[in-house]
Amino acid sequence: DIQMTQSPSSLSASVGDRVTITCRASQGISNSLAWYQQKPGKAPNLLLYAASRLESGVPSRFSGSGSGTDYTLTISSLQPEDFATYYCQQYYSTPYTFGQGTKLEIK
Amino acid sequence: EVQLVESGGGLVKPGGSLRLSCAASGFTFSSYSMNWVRQAPGKGLEWVSSISSSSSYIYYADSVKGRFTISRDNAKNSLYLQMNSLRAEDTAVYYCARARRDGYPDAFDIWGQGTMVTVSS
Numbered sequence: 001d002i003q004m005t006q007s008p009s010s011l012s013a014s015v016g017d018r019v020t021i022t023c024r025a026s027q028g029i030s031n032s033l034a035w036y037q038q039k040p041g042k043a044p045n046l047l048l049y050a051a052s053r054l055e056s057g058v059p060s061r062f063s064g065s066g067s068g069t070d071y072t073l074t075i076s077s078l079q080p081e082d083f084a085t086y087y088c089q090q091y092y093s094t095p096y097t098f099g100q101g102t103k104l105e106i107k
Numbered sequence: 108e109v110q111l112v113e114s115g116g117g118l119v120k121p122g123g124s125l126r127l128s129c130a131a132s133g134f135t136f137s138s139y140s141m142n143w144v145r146q147a148p149g150k151g152l153e154w155v156s157s158i159s160s161s162s163s164y165i166y167y168a169d170s171v172k173g174r175f176t177i178s179r180d181n182a183k184n185s186l187y188l189q190m191n192s193l194r195a196e197d198t199a200v201y202y203c204a205r206a207r208r209d210g211y212p213d214a215f216d217i218w219g220q221g222t223m224v225t226v227s228s
Binding site: 099 | 152153166168169212221
C-alpha cells in the first residue's frame, strides 16, 4: 500500500497569509494526487486533481505542485472561508489512500 | 443539479448487517466509476471500495474485504454497499463519491452528504 504523509498536522494562520501544506507518498505516484477541503460536519470538497489542476469553481488562490513522491498545496492569501481540514489522496493504485489531514486554524 | 444522496445508516450490533444506498441524480450515472469512503468520528478519510461503470472492476480496502460488497444498479441510478459481520471499528460516516472519469483512476469530484453507521451493543 502507498502511505501518504501530510505535514503539518495542524497550522495556525491569519487572513491574508500564504500557507503551504505538503504531502509525501511512500512511492512515486505520477501526479495521481488530489487535494480536498473538509469543513466540520460536511463532505469533502475536491480542490485539485492531477497534482496541479484546479477543479471547476475552486478559487485561483488554491494551487498545487509537485512530482514523484512530494506534493504541495498552496493557498496564496487565506480567506475566512478557507479555515478547514485539508486532505491529500493518491489515486495511483488501490487502496486509494489519504493523508492524515491538516487542520488549518485561525491565529 | 448533480447530487448523491446516501441512506441506510443506523445503529447495528456487532456481527450484524446493514445495506447502504446512494441515489445519484443530475448526471449520467452509468458513465462513472463510484466509490465508498468512510470517516470514523474525529478521524481522517478512509477509502472503502470502488466499482467501475459497468461493474467489471471492483476493489476493496483490506479492512473490509470479505465482509463488504459494493454493487450498483445503473437502471436505478443507485450505488450500494452491503456490510456484513460488522465490527465496532466500522463505526463511521459513510460517503459515496463519484470518480471524475471512468476507466482510469481519478479523483472524487462529487460526494454525498454521508450516512452514519454505528456498530455497538
